[in-house]
Amino acid sequence: xxxxxxxxxxxxxxxxxxxxxxxxxxxxxxxxxxxxxxxxxxxxxxxxxxxxxxxxxxxxxxxxxxxxxxxxxxxxxxxxxxxxxxxxxxxxxxxxxxxxxxxxxxxxxxxxxxxxxxxxxxxxxxxxxxxxxxxxxxxxxxxxxxxxxxxxxxxxxxxxxxxxxxxxxxxxxxxxxxxxxxxxxxxxxxxxxxxxxxxxxxxxxxxxxxxxxxxxxxxxxxxxxxxxxxxxxxxxxxxxxxxxxxxxxxxxxxxxxxxxxxxxxxxxxxxxxxxxxxxxxxxxxxxxxxxxxxxxxxxxxxxxxxxxxxxxxxxxxxxxxxxxxxxxxxxxxxxxxxxxxxxxxxxxxxxxxxxxxxxxxxxxxxxxxxxxxxxxxxxxxxxxxxxxxxxxxxxxxxxxxxxxxxxxxxxxxxxxxxxxxxxxxxxxxxxxxxxxxxxxxxxx
Numbered sequence: 001x002x003x004x005x006x007x008x009x010x011x012x013x014x015x016x017x018x019x020x021x022x023x024x025x026x027x028x029x030x031x032x033x034x035x036x037x038x039x040x041x042x043x044x045x046x047x048x049x050x051x052x053x054x055x056x057x058x059x060x061x062x063x064x065x066x067x068x069x070x071x072x073x074x075x076x077x078x079x080x081x082x083x084x085x086x087x088x089x090x091x092x093x094x095x096x097x098x099x100x101x102x103x104x105x106x107x108x109x110x111x112x113x114x115x116x117x118x119x120x121x122x123x124x125x126x127x128x129x130x131x132x133x134x135x136x137x138x139x140x141x142x143x144x145x146x147x148x149x150x151x152x153x154x155x156x157x158x159x160x161x162x163x164x165x166x167x168x169x170x171x172x173x174x175x176x177x178x179x180x181x182x183x184x185x186x187x188x189x190x191x192x193x194x195x196x197x198x199x200x201x202x203x204x205x206x207x208x209x210x211x212x213x214x215x216x217x218x219x220x221x222x223x224x225x226x227x228x229x230x231x232x233x234x235x236x237x238x239x240x241x242x243x244x245x246x247x248x249x250x251x252x253x254x255x256x257x258x259x260x261x262x263x264x265x266x267x268x269x270x271x272x273x274x275x276x277x278x279x280x281x282x283x284x285x286x287x288x289x290x291x292x293x294x295x296x297x298x299x300x301x302x303x304x305x306x307x308x309x310x311x312x313x314x315x316x317x318x319x320x321x322x323x324x325x326x327x328x329x330x331x332x333x334x335x336x337x338x339x340x341x342x343x344x345x346x347x348x349x350x351x352x353x354x355x356x357x358x359x360x361x362x363x364x365x366x367x368x369x370x371x372x373x374x375x376x377x378x379x380x381x382x383x384x385x386x387x388x389x390x391x392x393x394x395x396x397x398x399x400x401x402x403x404x405x406x407x408x409x410x411x412x413x414x415x416x417x418x419x420x421x422x423x424x425x426x427x428x429x430x431x432x433x434x435x436x437x438x439x440x441x442x443x444x
Contacts, residue, residue, distance in 0.1 A: 033217055
């Protein structure tokens with residue numbers, strides 16, 4: 001998203017504050033909260049605005065991921081480099097996803113957010129979560145391998161609903177282009193041009209972001225009401241504080257070791273983070289994240305591999321939520337989980353969380369899949385958090401988004417693929433020096 005204004009002589013000046021995307025999205029979120037609170041029926045009626053915007057973004061997710069990964073991998077020129085980046089990325093994903101799960105377990109054991117509720121599992125209406133249980137059950141039946149292999153090479157991108165399938169096809173196609181060497185150049189030029197066109201389309205669609213954020217937030221507040229938080233305020237507060245702890249302490253330490261401040265990265269991505277907050281979906285900002293990480297000096301080939309795969313395999317917020325929510329349910333229903341049970345829960349969550357899409361509701365489905373394999377915790381207990389899951393979905397998405405941004409910078413630094421001068425300018429909020437294929441950019 002280019003918050004720029006061209007003037008005579010090629011100079012650039014910042015856009016007026018009211019034309020900057022993050023200001024518009026912030027105003028839209030505030031307006032949505034007011035509409036949902038004071039006019040709940042109107043707020044609920046605005047749901048199509050949020051849904052339509054999410055659908056607009058999802059319309060281009062598959063081509064964005066496909067083109068970014070293919071051009072990124074093919075641009076590496078050698079398979080050794082591809083394997084090295086992939087190995088470093090997945091090592092990072094596994095390490096910090098596991099840390100997020102462990103942090104959720106530790107906090108739940110220390111705070112005991114579900115203690116004292118004394119809920120009888122037999123009194124819970126399991127029918128309310130039947131839909132999520134069925135989706136989780138279907139997911140386990142199809143199996144991981146069957147889930148990532150599409151019917152045809154084209155169908156994965158054409159359908160676009162399964163990110164794992166798009167990743168699978170894009171990685172294979174990128175490797176194939178690398179193997180044929182110079183013969184791939186004509187097609188690479190076409191793909192590069194298509195990539196520029198797709199990201200121009202992204203910038204056009206992002207103009208509708210404030211409308212989408214307003215509709216989504218008005219619906220959430222109008223449908224569930226701020227009062228829905230009261231009954232389970234301790235769980236919601238514990239989850240938000242745990243996620244904040246993970247971002248500022250765990251990811252903050254990683255950022256410091258790499259040489260940047262996590263707060264500066266958050267400021268740089270403020271427009272995207274507000275969009276995620278307003279829509280409760282980290283996918284809504286995926287195309288913009290790819291563009292802004294490249295703009296900040298991360299090597300295109302690394303961004304193309306790390307960001308899309310991170311959206312399926314590096315879900316820090318979802319992982320914190322899964323272990324914290326599972327122990328909350330156990331505590332609320334007076335189920336005593338031994339250390340062995342908690343370790344089993346952790347291991348199952350490590351597997352079931354992989355491949356979960358960064359969309360609203362995915363965390364709830366993944367939790368259902370986890371609890372269905374760990375019989376100690378009643379799946380029906382998920383009804384206890386069904387009403388507030390939407391509020392926690394926003395925090396999950398924000399944490400997932402920040403985690404993937406940090407992962408991109410870290411892997412870029414490991415690969416010596418980080419333009420330190422350009423990245424420092426981006427973190428300082430300064431105008432970024434122009435590159436051959438982009439205009440000069442001022443912070444927005």
